[in-house]
Amino acid sequence: MTVEDPRTTAVTGLGHYVLGLGDDALVLSERCAELITRSPTIEEDLAISNIALDLLGQARGLLAHAGELEGAGRSEDDLAYLRLDTQFRNCALAEVPNGDFAFVMLRIYLLSEYFILRYAALADSADSQLSAISAKALKEVSYHKLHARDWVIRLGRGTAESAKRAQAALADAEPYFDELFDDTWIHPDLITAGIAVSEAALRDQWQAALDKTLSEADLELPGASRPFSGARHGRHTEHLGNLLALTQSLHRAHPGASW
Amino acid sequence: MVNLEDIRTAAASVPDPEIPVLTIEDLGVLRDVAWDDAGGVVVVITPTYSGCPAMAEISNDIKSTLGHIGVHDVRVETVLAPAWSTDWISDEGRTKLSTYGIAPPAPTRRDGPVPLTLVSVRCPQCNSSDTKLITAFGSTACKALRKCRSCEEVFDHVKPY
Numbered sequence: 001m002t003v004e005d006p007r008t009t010a011v012t013g014l015g016h017y018v019l020g021l022g023d024d025a026l027v028l029s030e031r032c033a034e035l036i037t038r039s040p041t042i043e044e045d046l047a048i049s050n051i052a053l054d055l056l057g058q059a060r061g062l063l064a065h066a067g068e069l070e071g072a073g074r075s076e077d078d079l080a081y082l083r084l085d086t087q088f089r090n091c092a093l094a095e096v097p098n099g100d101f102a103f104v105m106l107r108i109y110l111l112s113e114y115f116i117l118r119y120a121a122l123a124d125s126a127d128s129q130l131s132a133i134s135a136k137a138l139k140e141v142s143y144h145k146l147h148a149r150d151w152v153i154r155l156g157r158g159t160a161e162s163a164k165r166a167q168a169a170l171a172d173a174e175p176y177f178d179e180l181f182d183d184t185w186i187h188p189d190l191i192t193a194g195i196a197v198s199e200a201a202l203r204d205q206w207q208a209a210l211d212k213t214l215s216e217a218d219l220e221l222p223g224a225s226r227p228f229s230g231a232r233h234g235r236h237t238e239h240l241g242n243l244l245a246l247t248q249s250l251h252r253a254h255p256g257a258s259w
Numbered sequence: 260m261v262n263l264e265d266i267r268t269a270a271a272s273v274p275d276p277e278i279p280v281l282t283i284e285d286l287g288v289l290r291d292v293a294w295d296d297a298g299g300v301v302v303v304i305t306p307t308y309s310g311c312p313a314m315a316e317i318s319n320d321i322k323s324t325l326g327h328i329g330v331h332d333v334r335v336e337t338v339l340a341p342a343w344s345t346d347w348i349s350d351e352g353r354t355k356l357s358t359y360g361i362a363p364p365a366p367t368r369r370d371g372p373v374p375l376t377l378v379s380v381r382c383p384q385c386n387s388s389d390t391k392l393i394t395a396f397g398s399t400a401c402k403a404l405r406k407c408r409s410c411e412e413v414f415d416h417v418k419p420y
Binding site for chain 2 (some may be wrong): 041043047049052053057058060131133137140147
C-alpha cells in the first residue's frame with residue numbers, strides 16, 4: 001500500500017503538515033495514557049493523565065482540522081483509528097516506549113519545550129484555525145513543561161540511583177533530537193507563507209532551554225549517539241505499530257463503536 | 260415568541276458539569292447567543308482546556324435547557340480563539356467558588372503560567388494564607404490540590420490560566 005499524502009488542493013500540503021502536528025500530540029498522549037493507574041504515586045497519576053488529556057484535546061482539534069483541509073470527508077476518528085503506522089507523521093521521540101519514570105518525565109519535558117516553541121510561533125500562523133488551536137495549546141504545554149522540568153531536575157539531583165537513571169534516559173532520548181528539527185516533511189511554501197513554522201529555526205532556542213535545565217539538574221548530554229530519522233516520512237520505529245494495534249483494535253473490530 | 264434576552268438568560272443558567280456551583284456564564288465558557296439567518300439560535304461556547312471532556316455535555320445541556328422554554332432550533336458552536344482564561348471567571352463566579360470551598364484563581368500573567376509553588380493562595384475555609392501545594396494537577400484539568408497549614412483542610416484551587 002502506498003503512503004498517501006493528504007494534501008489539499010487549496011493550500012499545498014497544509015493538511016499533511018497539520019496531520020503531523022496532530023500525530024505528535026496523539027502519540028505522546030497515548031504513551032502518557034499508558035501510565036494511568038500505573039504511576040508511582042496518585043499525584044503523578046493525576047498529573048500524567050491530565051497531560052494526556054490536554055494532548056488528546058490538542059490532537060482532536062488538529063486531526064479534525066487536517067481532515068477538513070483534506071476535504072475527503074475523513075473525521076478525526078477516521079484519521080486516528082484507520083491509518084497505518086506508515087501513514088503517521090509524528091516524530092519518533094513521541095512513540096518510543098515509556099521505559100522508567102526518568103524517561104517518562106524527560107520525554108514529556110523535551111517535547112514540551114519543543115511544543116512551546118512551535119505553538120508560540122504558530123499562534124501567529126496565517127491559517128486562523130491553526131493559530132487558534134496553537135494559542136490554546138501553548139498555555140497547556142507550558143504548564144506541562146513546568147511539571148516535567150521540576151522532575152528532571154529533582155531526579156538529576158536526587159539520589160545516585162535517580163541521577164543514573166536520568167542520565168541513562170537522556171542517552172536513550174538523544175538519538176531522536178535531530179529529527180525534531182528536520183524541515184524536509186514540511187512544504188517550503190507553507191513556511192514562506194507564514195502558515196507553518198520552520199522547525200530547524202527552533203533548534204537554538206530549544207537547545208538553550210535544554211542546556212539550562214541540564215545544568216540545573218547536573219546532567220550531561222552524551223553527545224555521541226547516532227541520529228534516527230524518517231518517522232516524519234512514515235519510516236517509524238517498530239514501536240509505533242504496536243502502539244497503534246492497541247489504540248485501533250477496538251475501532252477496527254467494531255467500526256463506529258461508541259458508548 | 261421567546262425573545263433573545265430570555266434565550267440568553269436561559270443559556271447562561273446552565274451549570275458547568277464539573278463545577279456545578281458555577282454556570283457556564285460565570286466561568287466565561289458562554290461566548291455568544293444570537294439568531295442565525297434561518298431563524299434558529301446559535302450558542303457559542305469555548306472550552307476551558309483543549310481536552311475538556313465536558314463540552315459535549317454542556318452542549319446537550321444548553322439544548323435541553325432552551326428546549327424547556329420552547330426553543331428547539333438550536334446550534335451550539337465551539338470556538339477556540341481567543342483562548343479561554345481564568346481571568347474570564349466573573350466576580351460573582353469567584354465568590355461562588357470560594358463559598359463552595361474552591362480557592363478562586365489569581366489574575367494571570369502575560370509571560371506564561373505561574374509556577375504554582377510560587378503562588379499565594381488563601382484557604383477557602385479559614386482564610387489563612389499559610390497553604391501549600393499538594394499537586395499541580397487536580398481532579399479536573401483546571402484545578403490544583405492544596406492543603407491549609409492552619410486548619411489542615413485540603414482544598415481545590417482553580418489555577419491561574
